[in-house]
Amino acid sequence: MAAPSPDEVSKSGPERIRDADRTRAEILDTAAREFAEKGFDGARVDEIAAKTRTTKRMIYYYFTNKDQLFVEVLERAYTVIRSLEQNLDVDHLDPAEAIRQLAGLTFDHHESHPDFVRLVSIENIHRAEHIARSTALSNLANPALDVLTRILARGREAGQFREDVDALDVHMAISAFCVFRTANRYTFNAIFDRDMLDPAHHDHHRRMVADMLVSYLTTR
Amino acid sequence: MAAPSPDEVSKSGPERIRDADRTRAEILDTAAREFAEKGFDGARVDEIAAKTRTTKRMIYYYFTNKDQLFVEVLERAYTVIRSLEQNLDVDHLDPAEAIRQLAGLTFDHHESHPDFVRLVSIENIHRAEHIARSTALSNLANPALDVLTRILARGREAGQFREDVDALDVHMAISAFCVFRTANRYTFNAIFDRDMLDPAHHDHHRRMVADMLVSYLTTR
DNA sequence: CCCCTAATGTACGAACCAGTACGTTATTTG
DNA sequence: CAAATAACGTACTGGTTCGTACATTAGGGG
Numbered sequence: 001m002a003a004p005s006p007d008e009v010s011k012s013g014p015e016r017i018r019d020a021d022r023t024r025a026e027i028l029d030t031a032a033r034e035f036a037e038k039g040f041d042g043a044r045v046d047e048i049a050a051k052t053r054t055t056k057r058m059i060y061y062y063f064t065n066k067d068q069l070f071v072e073v074l075e076r077a078y079t080v081i082r083s084l085e086q087n088l089d090v091d092h093l094d095p096a097e098a099i100r101q102l103a104g105l106t107f108d109h110h111e112s113h114p115d116f117v118r119l120v121s122i123e124n125i126h127r128a129e130h131i132a133r134s135t136a137l138s139n140l141a142n143p144a145l146d147v148l149t150r151i152l153a154r155g156r157e158a159g160q161f162r163e164d165v166d167a168l169d170v171h172m173a174i175s176a177f178c179v180f181r182t183a184n185r186y187t188f189n190a191i192f193d194r195d196m197l198d199p200a201h202h203d204h205h206r207r208m209v210a211d212m213l214v215s216y217l218t219t220r
Numbered sequence: 221m222a223a224p225s226p227d228e229v230s231k232s233g234p235e236r237i238r239d240a241d242r243t244r245a246e247i248l249d250t251a252a253r254e255f256a257e258k259g260f261d262g263a264r265v266d267e268i269a270a271k272t273r274t275t276k277r278m279i280y281y282y283f284t285n286k287d288q289l290f291v292e293v294l295e296r297a298y299t300v301i302r303s304l305e306q307n308l309d310v311d312h313l314d315p316a317e318a319i320r321q322l323a324g325l326t327f328d329h330h331e332s333h334p335d336f337v338r339l340v341s342i343e344n345i346h347r348a349e350h351i352a353r354s355t356a357l358s359n360l361a362n363p364a365l366d367v368l369t370r371i372l373a374r375g376r377e378a379g380q381f382r383e384d385v386d387a388l389d390v391h392m393a394i395s396a397f398c399v400f401r402t403a404n405r406y407t408f409n410a411i412f413d414r415d416m417l418d419p420a421h422h423d424h425h426r427r428m429v430a431d432m433l434v435s436y437l438t439t440r
Numbered sequence: 441c442c443c444c445t446a447a448t449g450t451a452c453g454a455a456c457c458a459g460t461a462c463g464t465t466a467t468t469t470g
Numbered sequence: 471c472a473a474a475t476a477a478c479g480t481a482c483t484g485g486t487t488c489g490t491a492c493a494t495t496a497g498g499g500g
Contacts, residue, residue, distance in 0.1 A: 018466055018477050039345045041261035045458060055479055060459065078411075120407050121341050125259045128406035138410055145412075164424075168414055173432065176400030177393060184399065186348035187340050190358055192365075194388055204384070208436075212393065215439040216432040238447055238496055265488060275449055280489065 023054050024062050031059075032073045036115035039122050040070055071130045074123060075137055077116045081109050085144040095155030099217065100210040102148065103174050107206050110178040111197070117182040145171060152217075161217045170213060177209045243274050244282050251279075252293045256335035259342050260290055291350045294343060295357055297336045301329050305364040315375030319437065320430040322368065323394050327426050330398040331417070337402040365391060372437075381437045390433060397429045 030051045034043045045066055049056035063069040088105060090098035110117055123130055131137045148167035155161030181196040189195045196205070250271045254263045265286055269276035283289040308325060310318035330337055343350055351357045368387035375381030401416040409415045416425070 020477065023477080039259060039261055041259055042345075044456090046456095054477095056459085057479060058477080061477075066458070118345065120404065121345060124404055124406045125262075125338065125341060125345075126406075128410040131407060131410040140411065142412065165428075168412055169424075169428065171412075172400065172408070172416065173397060173428070175404070176396045179400060179404065180392065180396030183403065184340065184344055184395070186344050186346075187351060188392070190348040190351040191360065192362065192388055192391075196392065204389075208385075208389065208393070211439065212432050212436040215435040216428075219431065219435040240447070243447080264486090266486090274447095276489085277449065278447080281447075286488070 020062075023052075023058055026052050027054065027059055027062060027069075028073060028076060031069050032077065032115060032119070035070060035073055035122065036118040040066075040126060045069075067130065067133070071134045071137075074119060074130055075134055077113075077119050078137060078140065080113070081116065082140065082143060084109055085142065085147070088144065088147055090147065091150060095151050095158060095160055096214045096218065098151045099155075099170075099213050102144065102151070103210040103213055104206060106144075106174050107178050107209055110175075110182055111202070114182045117179055120179070121183050142171070155217065162220050165217065170217070173213060173216075174209060177205075177212070181205065240282075243272075243278055246272050247274065247279055247282060247289075248293060248296060251289050252297065252335060252339070255290060255293055255342065256338040260286075260346060265289075287350065287353075291354045291357075294339060294350055295354055297333075297339050298357060298360065300333070301336065302360065302363060304329055305362065305367070308364065308367055310367065311370060315371050315378060315380055316434045316438065318371045319375075319390070319433050322364065322371070323430040323433055324426060326364075326394050327398050327429055330395075330402055331422070334402045337399055340399070341403050362391070375437065382440050385437065390437070393433060393436075394429060397425075397432070401425065 027048070031043075031048050034048045034051070037043070043066075045056055045059060048069075049059055052058075059069060063072060084105065088102065090101050093101065145167050148170055152161060152165070152167055152170065156163055185196055194201075247268070251263075251268050254268045254271070257263070263286075265276055265279060268289075269279055272278075279289060283292060304325065308322065310321050313321065365387050368390055372381060372385070372387055372390065376383055405416055414421075
């Protein structure tokens with residue numbers, strides 16, 4: 001909004017005492033970590049403030065209240081995976097191989113962003129009320145869906161893929177697998193004594209999603 | 221513990237003014253609903269008490285504190301699905317068909333027990349700290365795993381199933397799919413405008429998990 | 441039938457926590 | 471460089487919430 005000169009502050013330092021953008025971003029970062037760690041109701045605004053170089057007053061100055069802060073945390077978290085998916089170019093690949101690429105990308109993202117998965121879990125406990133309040137999020141389509149739709153169409157035309165599945169079904173199946181490993185890591189480990197995120201299973205699981213989807217799609 | 225005469229109180233009524241078992245069970249029921257609804261930190265002990273025919277004092281009398289109450293809520297929730305799985309008899313079926321049965325059972329349970337799925341989500345946000353504190357839960361094996369192990373062994377012997385998957389992998393994949401529909405229902409609906417629990421998708425999804433797993437297992 | 445204890449209710453406290461009133465300083469703009 | 475405003479800090483409050491001290495009663499055992 002303000003600060004129209006992003007060049008001369010490139011190397012971050014304590015030159016600028018007051019920096020709205022930096023303060024805002026720092027709050028958002030800390031809040032994301034704190035919400036992911038403790039849940040919405042478990043997180044403390046005072047604690048978030050304490051872990052920032054600024055004060056609680058600033059949180060309310062920039063974000064009005066705790067709910068709105070969580071809304072903007074979610075907005076930023078979703079933006080990351082969206083931009084990642086946008087860079088996916090698989091139109092030149094064999095449909096089956098394209099599915100593998102997409103599954104791999106989703107797998108990698110969820111594995112390397114556990115906080116994102118946790119934030120989504122938390123938002124689901126709250127019945128997505130924050131997303132509903134965010135025009136940015138409720139109007140945000142998923143670029144991966146367009147990609148998927150094209151892959152499926154090509155696969156069907158080539159006679160390779162079954163006809164009774166749409167892009168959302170496939171996206172759901174891939175997400176389910178990738179989300180579960182992080183979202184249910186702790187109860188699964190407590191009960192079955194297996195850490196799904198143990199590096200020992202990484203390659204196997206990564207191949208497993210891709211194999212599952214491809215074998216399913218190519219079975220008629 | 222007390223109440224050694226379970227016969228003459230069969231038809232529930234206000235005969236017995238004081239009934240430890242009834243009070244305890246009523247608290248547990250209400251607490252389960254409240255925790256599932258609001259999360260651990262969102263749930264209020266006062267609110268749970270208010271929705272019971274007894275008082276908050278009784279909650280602390282029977283459960284010591286909020287954490288222990290949640291522990292016992294979890295214990296009861298897990299017991300339900302465990303006993304369900306125990307009744308599964310698929311040793312006489314073709315391995316592929318056995319997998320379908322197991323997937324169907326898991327699918328049905330998760331669909332009809334959204335509160336269980338939510339409680340597990342909540343417990344994962346808290347890193348399974350309550351399960352860890354419960355000897356009953358951390359020592360509770362999953363009967364479905366033995367069933368699965370036998371199915372996989374038979375499938376491999378018959379040359380139908382691939383060799384590089386174990387029972388936990390399969391259980392994970394099935395659970396992931398079934399859990400996701402309920403656990404991520406709200407964010408998925410908010411963003412993609414599709415209610416995964418809409419009856420319109422029920423049969424399709426139910427067949428989908430089974431097909432995915434069977435096609436995956438039978439592909440070498 | 442009386443006493444003892446398990447079961448229950450009332451009222452309260454102390455800590456916590458989201459949010460704000462009020463005051464101050466840096467930065468920008470004219 | 472002065473006035474305006476954006477950015478920031480301190481100290482506080484009002485309501486909430488887990489947990490408990492204390493009082494009471496029902497019901498079973500002797």
